[in-house]
Every structure is written in structure tokens, then in C-alpha cells.
Amino acid sequence: MLYKGSVQIKKVDSFTSTPRPQPQASPLEALDDTGKFINWRQARTLLISSTGFFTDAYDIFIINLVTPMLGYIYYKDDHNQMPSGIQGPFKGMVSFGQLVGQLTFGFLGDAFGRKSIYGLELLLIIIATINCATSASAVEGVGAVGFLGFWRFILGIGIGGDYPMSSTVASEWASTHNRGTMIAFIFSMQGVGQIVAALVTMILLAIFKGAVEDNVDNLDYVWRLCIGLGCIPAVATIYGRWTMPESPRYTVNVQHDSEGAPAAIAATETFRAKNRPCVSTPNLDDEEKSTTHEQRDQQQDDFVVVAQPETPVSNAPTSMIEYAESQSHLSGNNREPENASLASEKTVTTIHDENVLQPQKQRKTQKEIRRENIRDFVQHFRKWKNLKVLLGVSLCWFFMDIAFYGTNLNQALILSSMGFAPTDLGAWDTLFKQALGNLILAGLGSFPGYIMSVLTIERLGRKPIQFMGFLMVGALYIVLGAGWEPIQDASVALFIVIFAISQFFFNFGPNVTTFVLPAEVFPTRHRAKAHGIASASGKLGAIIATFAFNALADVGGPPGKRHFLPYVLIIFGVIMLISVIFTHWVPETKGRPLSDFES
Template sequence: MQRLIYQHYHQNLAMPREQLEVLKALDVAKTQLYHFTAIVIAGMGFFTDAYDLFSISVVTKLLGRIYYPPQHNKPGVLPAGVSSAITGVALVGTLFGQLFFGWLGDKLGRKKVYGITLLLMIICSIASGLSLGHSARGVMATLCFFRFWLGFGIGGDYPLSATIMSEYANKKTRGSFIAAVFAMQGFGILTGGIVALIVSAAFEKDGDPILTTPARADYVWRIILMFGAIPAAMTYYWRMKMPETARYTALIAKNAKQAAEDMAKVLHVEFDPEEAKLEKITQEPSQQYTLFSREFLHRHGLHLLGTATCWFLLDISFYSQNLFQKNIFSAIHWLKPSSSYTAIREVHQIARAQTLIALCGTVPGYWFTVFFIDRIGRFTIQLMGFTFMTVFMFALGIPFTYWLNHKAGFLILYALTFFFANFGPNATTFIVPAEIFPARLRSTCHGISAAAGKAGAIVGAFGFLYASEARHQNSNPPPDSGYHTGIGVPDTLIVLGFVSLLGIGFTFLVPEPLGKSLEELSGENEDDISEDSPPGKQSSFHHTIPV
């Protein structure tokens, strides 16, 4: 079979030097118990992240029914601005948290700030459910306040969890381990739907009026939101017991003795601290340049542009799909109009639909990535994911009126877009930034890339969702047109198809980390760096694509 080879040349490097023994041991270590312990500890943070971010979409219609009066024989709804704020404010907090804690993780250490993020998530999950006020506006404002800080804590979990897992893992299965941490997000989304199903079923009573919302419905959304504190609280102790990563302790804190002692406890092998070697390594030019330097721009500028842009484009699509789900389900008449359900029953129906999509498309996609990423590589998975997302979005959006009478086919293709988002760029955009940047900038660069992603999510929440709610509240198009949910479900799907198409192009800026150590990828194991190095000392990343 012919193959098209895409070569992305980057920095000029000198000959590689010998690595610290403790880091070399981590790179070649067999899979051990501490790997799985780290996956669970870091992964439970992501379980909570996903639960908290996506559970809000299950209860937004209930909030409208409780706090806003019925109009024209229809249940109350949240104003468009309020709905977008409640949905999007956590994403804004997440963006700032990713930037702040990403930077702090490189300055103070991964472990020192790891517990702070979890405490924020626990406290603000509970506080969100306890949101009070003398009026609807007061309750919504309080809820938005606490969800902002909840998002701030969630944001810190992205760069810290990814960096910790990448620095603990061996180079042979590093991708699978980081993907397994991220895959817990799928279980968080699934659990959000299941909890909503259980809580709504527990509070539902036969004979409830459709337009009048019972007082007990106020407990439903509060319990659903507060449940997110439980998994985070369960792992706080173990998160605090984790030792700092050897790469931070040695390469950034420059404490070779402590790094050797910490990893001796983890790997059950004694290490020579190699203090003289570490002192020589940390004086190399490859250990000196900063984020805002010409050398960083020369060596990693295109990489950072690629990781940030791909994540931005992916999250426009991924979060729009998740937050827009209830509108899409209504558009194809899988969910009936709100006026057909009681308040609590509507929560149950929305949760059932989202749980089914998560079970059939979202969760399997994550675990396909875990299984295949160290076999076929990050680049191939990301390219494939963006490609299939583009195809399925166009296939759903362009002939949309056809799908109104073929709901099963629509739902299968729709689930496949989630499958290939997760067996694709939703996983790889999280993994690659934790591998390709220098240790002293790794958490910061991951935070920048993740924040770009959340900027895309905000575009989805405040853009698509706001336009959807505003048009829905201010117009009355024909019920079977497919356009009665805002800017139009067909329009949205087609736009998201073009967004995914752009992602294919920017994927070519991202290198393939498969089989390389973190120091090889970042250039930290090189004796010298210079833009004037002779051509013979140049290195390159190769992307090989079957055609």
C-alpha cells in the first residue's frame, strides 16, 4: 500500500546526552500497582469534572419551571441569557482555572496544588446545591457564582492530572495511562444521567399537574448537583498521599536526592541521586529557555498552536453537542415538548436520553482510545476522529428532514459522532500537551491548550445555546421543520461539521509522541540547542498516513 509521509520539521538539536537513572527507570518500568493507583486517583477527579460540567444540562429546564411562571399554557422557561449563563459560567471558571493552576503547577509543584483543586470542587458542588435567594434572580446569581468557582477547581485538574500521569508513566504505555485518566470523564457523564434518573424517579408522584411544579421538585436539581462532591471527597486523602513526580523534583526543584527517595518507594528500587549529573543537566541551554522566548517559539511554537487550536475546535463541537442534546432530541421528536411532561418527569426523560447516548457512544469511545493509542498513535486517532466527526455531522445536518421520519438512524449516527470524538480528538487533545513540552513548562502549556479548548466550549455554550434558546422563545416556526430549536438543528450540525474539518488541518501541526520518552520529545536530553546548528543535527517528527 502506498503511504503518504508528512514530515513536520521543528527544532535543531544536538546529540542526546545520558538521562538520569531515576527517569530512565520510570520510562522502562513494567506496569505496576502504582500506575493503576495513579490512574484511579487522577481519574476520579475527571469523573467529578465531567459529572459537574454536564449534569447542569439535565436540570436547566427544571430550573425554568420552578423559578419562572407558566406562560400561554406552557411551563416556565429560563430566559435565554440566564440559561446560557448557568450553562456556561462553569466553563469560564474552568478556563481561568486551567491557566492559573497550570502555571502554578510548574512553579510550586504538581502535588502542592493538586489538593486545592479537589477541595474547591467539593465545596462548590455542595454550595451549588444550596444556592438560595429571595427571588429567582437571586437564586440564579448565587448558582452562577458557585458554579464559576466550581469550574475554577475543575480547570486545575486538567493540567495537573495530565502532567502527573505522564510523568509517572513508562514510555511504552504512557498514552494508554493518560487516556485511562481522561476516560473517567465518560463514566462521570454516564453517572450524571443515572443519578438524575434515580433522583427524579424517587421524587415523582402520580397525578402531578403538568403546568404546576410541586415544591419537592426543588430538591431534585439540588441533590443532582451536590452528588458531585461525593467521588471527589472519596479520593482527597489518597491524592494528598501521592509523592511529587520525579521529573518535577529533579528537573525543576533540582533535588536529586528527594527524587531518588520518592521513586525508590514507588518502584521498590534504590537509586543513586546523581547530584553531579543533575547539576550539569540543569545548566544546559535546553533547561534554560522560558515560555516567552524566541527559543521556545522556535522549538515548540507550532506545537502549542496545534494543540491549542485543535482543542479549541474540538470543544466547540463536543460541548455544543452535549449541551445542545435536549434540543436535538426535541427536534427529531424523540423528546416531546415540555408541556407534555410534568416537571420531574421531564428531568427523567432528558436524563434517559443522555444516558443512552453516553452508554452507547461516549463511554466506548474513550476506552477504544485507551486500547489503541499506544498501538496506532495519537496522530492517527486524532485525524481519524476529526474526519469521521466531519462526515457524520454533514450526514446528519444536510438531509435533516429525512431523519425526522427515521429517528433510529439519526440516533445511531449521532451516537457515532460522540464515539469518534472520544476515540479521536477529545482524548488526544488532552494527552499530547502532557507529553511534548519541557518539564518546567509542561503544566503551563497543557493549561494553555486546555484553556483554548474551554474557549471553544464557551463559544458553544454562549453562542449556539444562546441563539437556540433566544430563537425558541421568540418565534413559532412549523413544528416539523426541524428549525424550531433556535438557529436550527440542521444549521448547527453543518457548522460543527466545518469546525471539525478545520481540526483535520491543524492536526498536522502536532507531533507524534508514540514510543518516545518525555525528554526526547521536549528536547531536554540534548546537550546543546541552537538555531544555527548544522543540518545534520536537525531532528524531525514524521506523520505517516495510509492513503
């Protein structure tokens, strides 16, 4: 008879002993401990989420190239340009929709579960994209641009819903050491969407070159195809979203279902690897220490662990995670102690499944979750330490989107203003050079920035990348605005390079981290809502920027000349520098499991 601590270890006959039940590791622990490499379940999550986000980005940024085409078709009397008074609201419709979608789907995702909601946002995107591409003018009343604006609003609701849902799903399926990489990879599809939008536009313009030069109204085919092709990846992805299992973290932390989580990830190699015995061998003499691995395994099977029963009920596990982890140290068979005196000295009992202390929390129905959803949310964020984090991620995203969307949704105007794609070249030449300029900016600046974030976010951390991005973009925008004419007089190419560098630090910086951090710093029961609020704050900034950019750009000069554009860039630069302050309110999440943020 051997003792180790408060646990009695009894030698039994290996031929007559019944098989020892294998302790189950916590499924959430299994998710957190998969290491830096992505398993097949996480790869599937990445594919489904990132393909949908690619569609989102394509649909957002294609309007930057479509709007000039609409000017040649529907605004011939306005110098072939959509008036700034119309252009601002038109481009802002998708941002209005995103704001609504982010708030709505964020609350729905927490109230009904990830599985029930994930995929509905993509269905909205498909329906809205098809209707955008087929918008037409009524005989009397609303014109094609009006209908297009309406369906862009509906499209925005779907795109907005994808922000809290995709980020939350990816975060909750990821491990501690690859979570940032997974979420950043999904968001990096925004860069791919920008590049593909420019490439598709250039290809379609090349196909229709002769037709457009013969009759500029043939651009009507081009812009409809540019928009309509965006629904193809969404159609290819929607089935995968509808068939995804419920998030294990939502199952355990919100539904309090101890069986649902392992069922969701039972197919992963990582979880199977975690289901192994947690009993260590007793002290052996030197001869036994020299035995082979096979002999050690046999010796392990010759010992039965018998637990003490004195643990009071008050010390029972209070959460599903604690309960599951406690079971990883317990296993045994129904055996009586061989020595009564020893048994009286160290009281022991055997372990049966029915004797194991059950968690105090009972499984919740979705009705109960929905009933408690808002009340618990208010109570949680009534505390300043929690509210400060929500304000931090929201304000950083708000200020970042003012500058990001203010410039990215108006890149065609910026390129024309600095002489890269002047509007007096002719319709086809102007549109093709604008698409080429967008491709250059995305290829040289935006896309490499996304790649750097994906590769370094787990090494550098989220906050250092965000600090660096805000500082660099702020400084570069001020330089571009202050040196608008001198830089262009020296070289238009130099201006493009500096602007591309600013786009690089946007994406190797706050554009990625403001998406990643809200998916990590909140408890599971509020994660989608909080991410929805933070991203909606960003879209509020995008709406302000969309209207303000077009209104401010023409101040002090004739319409369409963008006389005030340099000062707009300076304003954006100052806003980026201010955002550094609010980054201090957000905790660093590098290397920290999501359980650290479960209040």
C-alpha cells in the same frame, strides 16, 4: 590482568575483596522502562487522578439535566424553559471558571511543584459543589439561579485546575509504553461521569415521581440532590492527592535534585530491579562458558572495574539524567594496580564516592524556579518550532470544544427538538426521557469511544486517532444537519444512532487526544503551563459554543423551537474538518520517552 577497551579489569581474591557498591540506575530511566504493565505506584496515581476527573465530568454534565428542572421551577411564565438569553450565560459560567482555573493552576503547578498544588483544585470543587446545591434566593436581589451561576463559576475554577494537574501528574509517573493509556484512562472518566449523571437523575426522579406529579416544585429537591451528590467522590479522593510525593521528573528536571527522585519511587519494584550491577564478565574459555549461573555470578564478583581519569571536566555530565546514567557503568574499590608498567601504559585510578564527577547543575529552590518561570517560558516559546506545537494543540482543542460542548451541553434540547423527549408530555415524563436519552447517547456512543481510545492509543498512536475523529465527526454532523428532517421522518431511532456514532468518534478521537498530547509534547518545566494554555483554549471554544448555540438555534423561528439547529450542526461539522490542518503541527508521541521533549 585483563583489559577490555579503556577499562582495566583486575582479578582479585573473592574471599578478601570488599563488597562492590551497587551502581544506581537513573530513576527516570527506571520510570520509562517499567514496560506496558502498570505498577502499584502508577495504579495509585490512576485511582487518585481518575476519581477526581470523574467528579469533574459529573459536575460539568449534570447541569445539562438540571437546567430543564430549573425551567419548571423558576420560569413557569416562559413555557417552563429557561430563556436562551439566560441559559447561555448560565451554562457558560462553568466554562469561564475552567478557563481561569486551567491557566492559574497550570502556572502554579510549574512554579510551586505538583505536590504543593495537587489537591487544592479538588478542595475548590467540594466547597463550590456544596454551595451550588444549597443556593437560595435572597428576599430582595439575586435569585437562586444567580447564586447557582456564581458557584458554578467557582466550581469551574476547580475543575479547570484539574486538567493540567491530573494530566501532568499522570504523564510524569507513567512509563514510555503506558503513558498514553494512563492519561487516556483518566480522561475516560468523563464518559463514566456522563453515564452516572444520567443514572443518578433517573433514580432521583423515580424516587420523587409521586411528589413531582403532585407538585412540580418538588423538583427543587431533585436538582439539589443531583448536584450535591457530586462531591462524594471528591471528598473520598482529596486525602490521596495531598499525600502524593513530588513527581520524579519535576524533581530531576526542574529542581535538579538527584536524591529526591529515587526517594519518591523507592517503593516501586521497577526501581529496585534497575539497581543491579552493570559489569559484564570478561571473555571466558569454553570450559568456563559451561559453568552454572551461580558460578558466573561468583566470577563476576571476582572482577573490579577501574576507570580512566583522563576524562576532562568539560566532558562531565551536563544533566541529572546523564549523570545518573553514567554511574550505571561505574563501580569499584580502592585498589592499586599490581603491575606498574601496565599502570603507566594505561593510567588508572580507583573510584571513591567523593571522586565521582558531580553534576554541574545545583539544586534549585522553589523561589529560584518561580523567578525563572515566566522568563524561561517566553524564551522557550519564542522559537517557532516550539510555538508551533503549542498553537497546534491549542487550536485543535479550541475547535474541538466548540463542537463538543455545543452539542453535549445541549443534548436535552437536541433530544426534544427531534421529538424524543417533547416538552408537552408533562414535567416528570419529559425530564425522565431526557435523562434516558442522555444515558443512551453516552452508553452507545461516548463511553465506548473512550474505551477504544484507552485500548488502542499505544498501538495506533495519538495523531491517527485524532485525524480519524475529526474527519468522522465532521462528516456525520454535516449529514445530520443536511438530512435533519428526512432522517427524523424515516426514523427517530436512526437519527439517535447516527448521533451516537458521532459521539463515539468524538471520544475515539480528538476529545481524548487533545487532552493526552499537551501532557507529553512539552518539557517538564513548562508542561503544566502549556497544558493549561491548551485546555484554556478549548474552554474558550466551549464558551463561544455555549453562547452561540442558544443564540443561533432560535434564528428564523419562534423562541424555543430551535429552527436553526440543523444549520448549527453543519457549522460544527465544518469546524471539525478544519481542525485536521492543525493536527499536522503536533508531533507524534507514541513510543517516545518524555526526555525527547526536554529542550
